[in-house]
Amino acid sequence: MENFALEIDAAGIAAVTFDMPGRSMNTISHSVQDDLGTLAATIRDDQRIVGAILRSGKDSGFCAGADLGELRDDIDRWAAAASQDELRAALAEASHFSRRIRDLETTGKPLVAVINGVALGGGLELALGCHHRIAIDDGKLRLGLPEATLGLMPGAGGTQRLLRLAGLMETLPYLLDGGPIELAEALRLRLVHESVEAAQAMDRARQWILESADAIAPWDVKGFRLPGGGPHTSAAYALFGPAIAARRGMETPGDADGNILKTVYEGAQVPIDAGLRIESRYFLNTLRTPSAAERVSGFLSRKSKAPAG
Amino acid sequence: MTVAYIYDAVRTPRGKGRPDGALHEITALSLAAQALGAIRDRNDLDTGMIDDVILGCVMPVGEQGSDIARIAALVAGYEQSVSGVAVNRFCASGLEACNMAAAKVALGEARFVVAGGVESMSRVPLAADGGAMMVDPVFAFDRYYAPQGIGADMIATIHGFSREDVDGYAVESQRRAAQAWKEGRFARSIVPVKDQAGIVILDHDEHMRPQTDMQSLGALKPAFVKMGAAGYDALAQARYPDMGPINHVHHGGNASGIVDGASAVLIGSKEAGEAAGLKPRARILGTASIGSEPTIMLTGPEFVTRKLLDRLGMTKDDVDLFELNEAFAAVVLRYVQALDIDPARLNVNGGAIAMGHPLGATGGMILGTMVDELERSDKEIALINLCVGAGMGTATVIARV
Numbered sequence: 001m002e003n004f005a006l007e008i009d010a011a012g013i014a015a016v017t018f019d020m021p022g023r024s025m026n027t028i029s030h031s032v033q034d035d036l037g038t039l040a041a042t043i044r045d046d047q048r049i050v051g052a053i054l055r056s057g058k059d060s061g062f063c064a065g066a067d068l069g070e071l072r073d074d075i076d077r078w079a080a081a082a083s084q085d086e087l088r089a090a091l092a093e094a095s096h097f098s099r100r101i102r103d104l105e106t107t108g109k110p111l112v113a114v115i116n117g118v119a120l121g122g123g124l125e126l127a128l129g130c131h132h133r134i135a136i137d138d139g140k141l142r143l144g145l146p147e148a149t150l151g152l153m154p155g156a157g158g159t160q161r162l163l164r165l166a167g168l169m170e171t172l173p174y175l176l177d178g179g180p181i182e183l184a185e186a187l188r189l190r191l192v193h194e195s196v197e198a199a200q201a202m203d204r205a206r207q208w209i210l211e212s213a214d215a216i217a218p219w220d221v222k223g224f225r226l227p228g229g230g231p232h233t234s235a236a237y238a239l240f241g242p243a244i245a246a247r248r249g250m251e252t253p254g255d256a257d258g259n260i261l262k263t264v265y266e267g268a269q270v271p272i273d274a275g276l277r278i279e280s281r282y283f284l285n286t287l288r289t290p291s292a293a294e295r296v297s298g299f300l301s302r303k304s305k306a307p308a309g
Numbered sequence: 310m311t312v313a314y315i316y317d318a319v320r321t322p323r324g325k326g327r328p329d330g331a332l333h334e335i336t337a338l339s340l341a342a343q344a345l346g347a348i349r350d351r352n353d354l355d356t357g358m359i360d361d362v363i364l365g366c367v368m369p370v371g372e373q374g375s376d377i378a379r380i381a382a383l384v385a386g387y388e389q390s391v392s393g394v395a396v397n398r399f400c401a402s403g404l405e406a407c408n409m410a411a412a413k414v415a416l417g418e419a420r421f422v423v424a425g426g427v428e429s430m431s432r433v434p435l436a437a438d439g440g441a442m443m444v445d446p447v448f449a450f451d452r453y454y455a456p457q458g459i460g461a462d463m464i465a466t467i468h469g470f471s472r473e474d475v476d477g478y479a480v481e482s483q484r485r486a487a488q489a490w491k492e493g494r495f496a497r498s499i500v501p502v503k504d505q506a507g508i509v510i511l512d513h514d515e516h517m518r519p520q521t522d523m524q525s526l527g528a529l530k531p532a533f534v535k536m537g538a539a540g541y542d543a544l545a546q547a548r549y550p551d552m553g554p555i556n557h558v559h560h561g562g563n564a565s566g567i568v569d570g571a572s573a574v575l576i577g578s579k580e581a582g583e584a585a586g587l588k589p590r591a592r593i594l595g596t597a598s599i600g601s602e603p604t605i606m607l608t609g610p611e612f613v614t615r616k617l618l619d620r621l622g623m624t625k626d627d628v629d630l631f632e633l634n635e636a637f638a639a640v641v642l643r644y645v646q647a648l649d650i651d652p653a654r655l656n657v658n659g660g661a662i663a664m665g666h667p668l669g670a671t672g673g674m675i676l677g678t679m680v681d682e683l684e685r686s687d688k689e690i691a692l693i694n695l696c697v698g699a700g701m702g703t704a705t706v707i708a709r710v
Contacts, residue, residue, distance in 0.1 A: 231444045231445075232439045232444070234436070236444060237436055237443055237444065240444050241443045241444050241449060241454075241456075242536070242539035242540040242541060243540060244444070244446050244449045244450050244454075244540070245449070245454070245455065245539070245540035245541045245543065245544040246539065246540030246543055246544070247450065247540070248449075248450050248453060248540075248543075248544045248547060249540060249541075249542070249543020249544040249545070249546060249547045250543065250547075257450070258446055258450045258451055261446035261450055262445075262446045262447055262450075265444060265445055265446055
């Protein structure tokens with residue numbers, strides 16, 4: 001693995017350090033996605049490992065999300081897909097990261113995320129695939145799913161896991177507005193389970209692994225029900241319908257608003273794996289639109305022109 | 310092609326669609342079966358001659374689910390050979406049932422069909438059937454869904470109907486309905502509903518408020534302000550950028566009432582009538598349905614009327630009586646405005662604002678009302694139509710025999 005270092009201690013706990021070489025910040029590059037597959041297989045298959053802790057080796061943060069430079073090229077390739085085979089190949093690529101997170105979530109061994117600093121977009125999605133999430137409360141924490149601010153949508157489980165944590169109505173603003181999620185909010189919604197000081201984080205993570213009986217996400221527990229119920233309830237008719245309308249009626253609705261709403265609506269009615277597949281399809285659909293290519297290009301060119309610092 | 314005739318039409322009285330309404334303790338199945346039984350009994354009809362029963366039902370779930378038409382036919386004591394089908398074209402379901410019956414007769418599939426509808430709104434509430442329209446963003450977001458109350462207020466806003474206009478129409482609906490009841494104009498159609506012991510539990514339309522005046526209506530707050538503020542006003546304005554702010558004018562007093570009821574219309578061929586010894590009361594000249602802009606949703610009557618009259622080679626002046634379901638006052642006012650119809654020939658006996666709109670049953674009810682009224686007032690041609698959810702319209706033209 002190029003981007004992850006793995007150390008197994010005497011108790012069988014694997015400390016996995018996410019540390020992309022030569023970069024000041026971790027992103028979800030193609031290489032990182034490939035490594036995550038290797039990592040999941042290692043955790044699952046290595047008999048010495050009883051559980052794992054995923055942390056960042058960067059002071060800047062856990063992970064800043066998509067590698068937009070790479071994604072820009074992906075978008076061109078996916079947008080050009082025309083035949084059924086090409087579309088299937090594009091979907092396989094676009095869902096790769098999502099499927100690797102699901103692999104990590106279903107190794108059968110507990111996985112803890114220790115989150116410092118920036119955990120945005122794909123970074124937060126990676127953390128949400130971990131069974132327990134510990135945030136380092138040092139004032140530098142930045143959580144959120146800002147994809148919508150770029151006219152994109154989360155594509156690696158963010159819509160589906162947040163939905164299953166927060167329920168239909170509470171999920172929408174985070175996905176549609178893409179704003180920051182304060183620590184207190186994150187704790188209330190169980191995006192993170194606890195916050196600790198930096199020095200305590202690894203000990204706390206080890207303790208959770210040793211004391212936790214199983215390693216299963218709430219949505220994989222038999223009988224899981226969506227908090228607040230699905231979209232076909234009288235409560236949702238009274239709230240979700242108008243929320244759709246309010247979004248439609250905005251002066252400048254986000255390019256991905258429709259697809260985000262569709263992903264949430266459809267995902268709310270099926271088990272997690274089906275929800276993840278639906279999300280991947282709408283993610284690909286969103287990225288194949290001309291506006292997605294323009295928005296990502298625009299962002300990259302602003303970034304390159306911006307003064308350093 | 311065979312001509313379809315209307316031999317008879319019955320309806321239950323309409324009970325308030327609430328737990329304290331007179332029909333709340335009567336199942337939808339019982340309402341439907343009583344209407345089906347009544348039309349058989351008063352025509353002394355051998356039900357073996359009926360080839361289908363078609364009932365409109367807009368919330369076909371719970372006790373109204375699983376094809377209530379077939380079940381009601383059996384419960385009414387129809388021969389087991391009589392099939393049944395429930396149909397849903399939203400508010401025009403009952404009229405659509407009659408139009409389908411006419412088509413089956415015209416094609417020779419059926420000798421007689423009993424068509425109409427049933428809705429117990431007190432027992433199976435609005436929205437009980439769910440559906441994609443309101444909450445699936447593939448429709449609601451991409452196609453700008455707004456509820457019909459918003460659509461009605463949009464009509465008032467775009468076509469310039471003030472609160473006074475819509476309230477004035479409602480007062481007139483109440484006045485006409487009260488007069489029609491007073492003069493016994495509905496007597497021929499009304500079949501009192503009996504309870505479980507066989508005792509009459511309702512023999513009149515319970516929803517009417519004949520004392521309604523501009524002052525009493527003026528005290529009512531517009532019903533769709535909150536819904537509009539929750540998002541639908543913004544959506545409507547995005548869909549109709551030139552509309553400006555929505556003038557919310559509709560409320561419970563100038564919109565159709567929520568009620569329970571059932572209707573049944575006996576439709577058949579000339580030959581079937583002769584074999585049964587029945588005299589036809591009206592001939593079905595033509596039927597039509599249309600789709601129109603779905604966000605405003607309720608402007609279909611104008612278009613379905615134009616389509617059907619054009620096809621029949623008729624003009625509005627050929628029509629003696631117009632009946633348009635009073636879903637909301639602005640729907641009717643827009644119809645009058647768009648087609649330049651003489652209000653004196655439209656909804657002459659009041660409508661759903663006064664008497665209520667038992668969704669699936671209404672089309673059969675107002676069709677029967679027109680059969681009665683053509684005879685009573687010695688007129689020839691009537692056009693019956695309804696505005697329909699998602700921007701549709703359904704219409705029927707009949708001629709007295």
